[in-house]
Amino acid sequence: MTATLMRNWLPAIVILALGLALPFLVAGNYQLRLATLVWIYAVLGMGFNMLFGFAGQLSLGQQAFFAIGAYAFALAQIHLGLSLPLAALTGLAVCALVSILVGLPVLRMRTHYLAMATLMFAMVVHDVALRWTDVTGGTSGLRVPPPHLFGDRLERIEVYYLIMALATVVFLLQVFVKSTHLGRALEAVKTDESAAMSLGVNVTYYKLGVFVLAASVAGVAGMAYAMVSRGVDPSYSGIGMVINLLTLAVIGGLGTRIGPFFGAALVILLPQFLAGLQEYQTLLYGVALLLFMIFLPGGLAGLIERPAMKAPEQDTPSERPGRLGSEAR
Amino acid sequence: MxxxxxxxxxxxxxxxxxxxxxxxxxxxxxxxxxxxxxxxxxxxxxxxxxxxxxxxxxxxxxxxxxxxxxxxxxxxxIVQVPEGRKLFGPLTVEENLELGAYRSRSVKASEIARRRAFVFELFPRLAERAGQRAATLSGGEQQMVAMGRALMAQPKxxxxxxxxxxxxxxxxxxxxxxxxxxxxxxxxxxxxxxxxxxxxxxxxxxxxxxxxxxxxxxxxxxxxxxxxxxxxxxxxxxxxxx
Missing domain, CATH: 3.40.50.300 (P-loop containing nucleotide triphosphate hydrolases)
Known part of the structure; x- marks a missing residue:
């Protein structure tokens, strides 16, 4: 029991402790900024993880919600003069609303059709961000005011801890989803929609629910990114973003709880170490990704955590493994 | 009926x-x-x-x-045991059974435990394999899980x-x-x-x-x-x- 408990929580506790100590270990603002970005990417990764890792719904449009959250957050502050918490709530509400409107039609599709549809949606959002200059500021984007909370301007280190706290909340949300009946239902939806439906799992409801949740979490990440960067521009919804996100997910380990943290750290930090290699950087990046997919399909987190819900118990071989499902038709 | x-x-x-x-x-x-x-x-x-x-x-x-x-x-x-069994392969036998009682979440835990005991009595083999992933079971065992899963909903x-x-x-x-x-x-x-x-x-x-x-x-x-x-x-x- 305690062993399982340790196994489940120890990696998270280590990451948390490291996160708390990090500002005192890094040298200078640039490194602190990188550390902050790791948490932001981890949040973005956790949203995708819940959507694809837990529920099997492949969306390539998470970057759109990342951007929508950021733009809404910026506009609420610039035009409505809202305070940081209220602007954040506005961004969250806009993301949730848009994701419901988009999710209702596109979630009728599955697998690569869903991936295509969500990617198209993201491209539309990207184009709107580029061309609706009056509102979005076009290519130059929008400036976001310096972060203030309860009248005080936040220091960089305070922003770091604020964002780390957000990541912790999203992490706990993720654990909650995975360890309650919600996780079982999503796993059922992911494995076999019709079987899930025949047991009374409301498949449409869960798919939409997790889509909205993931979109909102992506929006939170986008707002945090805008806060740290003091601005938002169309690159937020660009194709580079979704490539980073997929890399993060694969390297970290899909369906695990701590995978997004590992993935985020690698996606942010690896290019720093490879910077000296200039044009070879992309090549190495690609090779690294391939090696991961071949040798570590469970990602970094797969080394310590099994993607399914419980700690591994022995899979004693049965007399003869049977085939699953769908022999007929 | x-x-x-x-x-x-x-x-x-x-x-x-x-x-x-x-x-x-x-x-x-x-x-x-x-x-x-x-x-x-x-x-x-x-x-x-x-x-x-x-x-x-x-x-x-x-x-x-x-x-x-x-x-x-x-x-x-009205509960179905689907054609081709349609188990949730990555989940354990026990988790598959739990999903069978998915609509019975408001039912007391003791009642769910009673149903599980009933299923394990009907299929003693499943009790032995409770922690094993459904995908690794033999065809016959998988059919037992599919039937047990449906029975967890206590069908009429x-x-x-x-x-x-x-x-x-x-x-x-x-x-x-x-x-x-x-x-x-x-x-x-x-x-x-x-x-x-x-x-x-x-x-x-x-x-x-x-x-x-x-x-x-x-x-x-x-x-x-x-x-x-x-x-x-x-x-x-x-x-x-x-």
Whole structure:
């Protein structure tokens, strides 16, 4: 029991402790900024993880919600003069609303059709961000005011801890989803929609629910990114973003709880170490990704955590493994 | 208990059931036999709310269920053991069973534990393999999980779609022994089977389907004596067509 408990929580506790100590270990603002970005990417990764890792719904449009959250957050502050918490709530509400409107039609599709549809949606959002200059500021984007909370301007280190706290909340949300009946239902939806439906799992409801949740979490990440960067521009919804996100997910380990943290750290930090290699950087990046997919399909987190819900118990071989499902038709 | 009247249903615009009527009395076992593509699975899936009804009515215990969602139908006590078992492979046996009781989340934990104990008593093998991933089980064990999963919902009417599919003969015998035990406990069942001989041996009443219609029905004793049914067992297709 305690062993399982340790196994489940120890990696998270280590990451948390490291996160708390990090500002005192890094040298200078640039490194602190990188550390902050790791948490932001981890949040973005956790949203995708819940959507694809837990529920099997492949969306390539998470970057759109990342951007929508950021733009809404910026506009609420610039035009409505809202305070940081209220602007954040506005961004969250806009993301949730848009994701419901988009999710209702596109979630009728599955697998690569869903991936295509969500990617198209993201491209539309990207184009709107580029061309609706009056509102979005076009290519130059929008400036976001310096972060203030309860009248005080936040220091960089305070922003770091604020964002780390957000990541912790999203992490706990993720654990909650995975360890309650919600996780079982999503796993059922992911494995076999019709079987899930025949047991009374409301498949449409869960798919939409997790889509909205993931979109909102992506929006939170986008707002945090805008806060740290003091601005938002169309690159937020660009194709580079979704490539980073997929890399993060694969390297970290899909369906695990701590995978997004590992993935985020690698996606942010690896290019720093490879910077000296200039044009070879992309090549190495690609090779690294391939090696991961071949040798570590469970990602970094797969080394310590099994993607399914419980700690591994022995899979004693049965007399003869049977085939699953769908022999007929 | 279940009453179906003039049911038409299908996929998209193509109709697969062309006006099916049937009745199932509480405490009886009813079987549907017929060749591949006759519409047996479509019928079961329509009753479960997985295939949309085009016209006709269905009622269960006097309640109209024609337009109910799949989840509501499970709540009323109609639960399916799907064709091909359709387990959640990456999950353990125990987690699969838990998902069977998915709609019973408001039920007390002790009641769920009682149901699980019942399933493990029925299939002692599953108790041994409770922590094992469903994908690693043998075909027979997987069928046990599929049946156990449905029983976790404590159904009033159990729909079984080809429970013998893809199983070795000796394992098929075990599955039918279990069905006989459930029948002895008074479980009402609708059994779709290609193995008509075994289905007729256990059922009280039989319907024969061909190309989306009921072409014959009657008590199983009478059906077994029917030469046309005998021919159909032997796979001589076409006897009921037209």
């Amino acid at each position: 279940l009453s179906i009247d003039g049911l038409r249903s299908g996929y998209g615009k193509s109709e697969a059931l062309h006006g099916v009527s049937m009745d199932i009395e509480a405490g009886t076992v009813v079987t549907i036999i017929g060749a591949n593509g006759a519409g047996k699975s479509t019928l079961v899936n329509t009753v479960s709310g997985l295939v949309p009804v085009m016209s006709g009515r269905m009622s269960f215990e006097g309640r109209d269920i024609t337009d109910l969602a799949a989840a509501d139908i499970v709540d009323l006590g 009417l159990l729909l079984l779609d080809e429970p013998s599919l893809g199983l070795a003969p000796i394992v098929v015998d075990r599955v039918f022994d279990t069905l006989a035990k459930l029948k002895g406990d008074g479980m009402t069942m609708l059994l779709v089977e290609q193995r008509a001989d075994m289905a007729l041996a256990i059922a009280d009443f039989a319907y024969v389907m061909a190309t989306g219609r009921i072409v014959a029905n009657g008590p199983t004793d009478a059906m077994r004596a029917d030469t046309r049914v005998q021919q159909a067992y032997l796979g001589e297709a076409g006897v009921f067509e037209g």
